[in-house]
Every structure is written in C-alpha cells, then in structure tokens.
Amino acid sequence: xxVTRAQVVAYRVAAQQLDxxxxxxxxxxxxDIGVQDFAVHTGLMAFDARLPEPPTSLAIGPGKPIALAWxxxxxxxxxxxxxxxxxxxxxxxxxxxxxxxRLNETGPSVARAGINALDQWQTALDAMRAVVSKxxxxxxxxxxxxxxxxxxxxxxxxxxxxxHVSDSAMRTTALAAGLELEPGTAPPVLxxxxxxxxxxxxxxxxxxxxxxxxxxxxGPATPADVAGYFEIKTSDLKQxxxxxxxxxxxxxxxxxxxxxxxxxxxxxxxRAPDEVRLLGPFDPYLQARDRAVIxxxxxxxxxxxPVLGRPGxxxxxxxxxxxxxxxxxxxxxxxxxxxxxxxxxxxxxHIDGEAERVATVRSASDVTVVRS
Numbered sequence: 304x305x306v307t308r309a310q311v312v313a314y315r316v317a318a319q320q321l322d323x324x325x326x327x328x329x330x331x332x333x334x335d336i337g338v339q340d341f342a343v344h345t346g347l348m349a350f351d352a353r354l355p356e357p358p359t360s361l362a363i364g365p366g367k368p369i370a371l372a373w374x375x376x377x378x379x380x381x382x383x384x385x386x387x388x389x390x391x392x393x394x395x396x397x398x399x400x401x402x403x404x405r406l407n408e409t410g411p412s413v414a415r416a417g418i419n420a421l422d423q424w425q426t427a428l429d430a431m432r433a434v435v436s437k438x439x440x441x442x443x444x445x446x447x448x449x450x451x452x453x454x455x456x457x458x459x460x461x462x463x464x465x466x467h468v469s470d471s472a473m474r475t476t477a478l479a480a481g482l483e484l485e486p487g488t489a490p491p492v493l494x495x496x497x498x499x500x501x502x503x504x505x506x507x508x509x510x511x512x513x514x515x516x517x518x519x520x521x522g523p524a525t526p527a528d529v530a531g532y533f534e535i536k537t538s539d540l541k542q543x544x545x546x547x548x549x550x551x552x553x554x555x556x557x558x559x560x561x562x563x564x565x566x567x568x569x570x571x572x573x574r575a576p577d578e579v580r581l582l583g584p585f586d587p588y589l590q591a592r593d594r595a596v597i598x599x600x601x602x603x604x605x606x607x608x609p610v611l612g613r614p615g616x617x618x619x620x621x622x623x624x625x626x627x628x629x630x631x632x633x634x635x636x637x638x639x640x641x642x643x644x645x646x647x648x649x650x651x652x653h654i655d656g657e658a659e660r661v662a663t664v665r666s667a668s669d670v671t672v673v674r675s
Contacts, residue, residue: 321578430452614626
C-alpha cells in the first residue's frame with residue numbers, strides 16, 4: 304500500500320477525532336495512549352480540539368473517572384482511571400538497558416553505582432510505594448525516598464544544593480507504585496490510588512495493546528517511532544511487543560511504515576481535512592515521532608519544538624501553518640498568532656472562533672488575537 308503524506312495526515316485527523324466527531328470525553332480515542340498535561344490546561348485544550356463544545360467540567364483527579372499521573376516518558380498525562388493498572392504493567396522496564404534509559408542513566412554510571420539498573424528501578428519503586436501513604440508534596444516525597452535508597456542512587460542537585468534520588472527514578476516508578484497526581488498542584492502532590500493493582504513485572508500483552516493504539520492514532524509508523532514515543536529500546540520493542548501479525552506494511556512517500564490491518568481501509572479512504580484548530584503545545588497530534596510528516600519544512604521544527612517554551616500549533620486544513628502563544632492578565636487572555644505565511648481572512652475568522660474556545664477552557668472572560 305503506497306500512500307502520500309497528505310493521506311497520512313487526513314487519516315490521523317480522523318483517527319484522533321480532530322473533526323470533533325467525539326461526544327463523550329471518556330471515549331476520546333487519544334485517551335488510549337494518554338494526553339500529556341503540562342502548564343495551564345494543555346490537557347483540556349487537547350480535549351477541546353476534539354469535542355463539539357469546550358470542556359469546562361471534566362471529572363479529573365483522585366476518585367474521578369479521569370486520572371492525572373506520571374506515566375509516559377515520566378511526564379504527567381491524563382488517562383482513563385480504569386486503564387492505569389494495565390498501563391503500569393505496560394510501562395515496566397523490559398531489560399537492563401531499558402531500565403537504565405528510564406532512570407536517565409548510562410551504562411558507565413550504573414556500573415559505578417555497583418547496582419544494576421533493574422534493581423535500582425525496583426528499589427525506587429519500593430521506596431515510593433512505602434513513603435507515599437497519603438497526599439504528599441513532591442519535595443517531601445523525594446526527601447523520604449532518598450532516605451530509603453542506597454547512597455549510590457543519590458545524585459547531587461545544584462538547585463537544591465543537596466543529594467537526593469533522581470527525578471527520573473521518582474517519575475518513572477510512580478505509576479507502578481500505585482500513585483497518581485493531584486491536578487492543579489505546584490509543586491506536584493502525589494496521591495496513593497486506592498485498590499491499585501500491585502504490579503510486579505512487565506506485561507508485554509498490555510504493552511502490545513498500547514503499541515497498537517499508537518499505530519492506530521499516529522500511524523503508519525516505524526518501530527523506532529513507537530519506541531521513541533514510549534522511551535523504550537527499539538530492540539526490546541521488536542523482541543517483546545511489536546504486533547507483527549496484526550499489521551499492514553505501508554510505504555509513505557517511499558519510506559516503509561506500519562499500520563494495524565484494521566485501519567488500512569480508513570487510511571485509504573480518509574477525506575482531506577478542512578479543520579482549523581489551535582492545538583496546544585503537547586497535543587497528541589504533535590507528539591508523533593515522524594515530525595517530517597507533521598511539518599515537512601524542517602526549518603520550522605526548531606520553532607515548533609524548541610527545548611524550552613514550546614508554543615501551540617496553528618493547524619489549518621491538514622498543515623501546521625504557524626504557532627501561537629497565550630498571555631494571561633487576570634481574566635483577560637491574549638493569543639499571539641504567528642503565521643508562517645499570509646492567511647486569508649476567512650481563516651483568521653476561524654482562528655478567532657478557536658481563540659474564544661481556548662478562553663473558555665482557561666476560564667478567561669475576554670480574549671484578543673494578535674497577528675504576528
């Protein structure tokens with residue numbers, strides 16, 4: 304099956320419901336892989352881009368249907384609460400090298416510690432499970448965990464001017480330790496999940512389901528794309544969880560990639576998108592690892608995906624044609640929109656409408672769009 308970039312984009316727009324065909328937040332397809340939540344309302348903005356009406360009263364947090372937790376890549380994500388136990392098994396390290404990567408350690412640093420990476424990961428997990436028995440701020444949890452881990456697992460922090468357990472060790476083990484996050488807290492507050500399943504090892508079947516979900520939403524993709532998204536080793540992914548028998552090979556503008564067989568017809572028949580959206584900085588659409596498919600002009604990549612201060616993306620009819628940044632002052636919100644090339648007035652009218660939705664999500668009473 305040979306397809307073009309335009310067909311892939313059209314397929315992803317439909318698969319991710321950017322056509323606003325979803326009606327129930329709990330049934331949003333992107334929740335199958337999680338929605339990253341960063342800074343002010345980025346998770347809700349991803350919901351807004353896919354729902355008919357701006358979400359203003361979603362049930363998110365401890366005891367609610369949608370949970371916030373440190374999950375993929377150690378970053379905070381929104382997930383269906385019922386999916387968390389399965390996700391904990393899917394995110395368990397698959398090998399010694401995989402564990403070192405999750406801990407943000409190198410082979411030599413693990414060797415110097417004299418404790419293999421899998422043991423370090425398990426030690427951090429056990430400590431997290433033991434010390435967070437009630438809502439606990441991250442700093443207090445770090446202090447308590449540090450007391451429980453051996454000296455070689457502590458790292459000197461220039462900010463704190465003290466040695467403590469690494470941030471990566473806390474973030475990547477929190478879900479398996481049965482912990483979630485209290486939304487809207489800074490610094491983050493960790494909360495034990497009542498009745499969380501006690502996970503004790505990798506669940507490759509659940510990981511395979513997660514990989515299939517990625518390929519369904521952000522495919523066609525390669526094993527390297529998928530491994531990069533989940534921050535696992537490509538070799539481990541291919542050995543343990545690549546769903547070979549369920550996939551169709553696709554050639555995208557000359558490059559081989561894979562898609563679930565069940566999605567092949569949807570790719571073949573996807574309509575050209577006509578949507579205008581203000582996508583948040585960490586919207587699932589922008590998280591695919593084949594960035595050249597999202598934005599063919601590599602010169603724009605540094606603008607769209609800088610190391611710090613990532614902007615939102617102006618998405619028009621299948622292409623990212625600019626970036627946007629919000630600035631709040633009390634109840635007033637200003638969105639500065641920088642288009643990469645001139646846009647027709649009809650598109651700017653759509654942008655104004657999307658800006659009103661962003662203001663609603665952010666509880667702003669007034670919004671102004673500044674063209675840059």
